[in-house]
Amino acid sequence: MPSFVCKDLGMDCPFTASAPTEAELEKKIAEHARKAHNLNPDKDMWMKIKTVIK
Numbered sequence: 001m002p003s004f005v006c007k008d009l010g011m012d013c014p015f016t017a018s019a020p021t022e023a024e025l026e027k028k029i030a031e032h033a034r035k036a037h038n039l040n041p042d043k044d045m046w047m048k049i050k051t052v053i054k
């Protein structure tokens with residue numbers, strides 16, 4: 001199951017998420033980014049996010 005740890009992006013943030021598919025995980029990450037960090041990941045950000053998805 002793909003998982004994401006916000007700290008891996010260099011954020012001082014305890015958020016972790018996992019989902020059955022990478023697409024669903026990306027939805028959760030996008031929502032978290034908006035709510036917790038007030039940002040909308042752009043293309044470069046997504047490339048960085050994908051490198052830390054395990």
Ligand SMILES: [Zn+2]
Nearest residue numbers: 006013015036
């Ligand atoms: Zn975060």
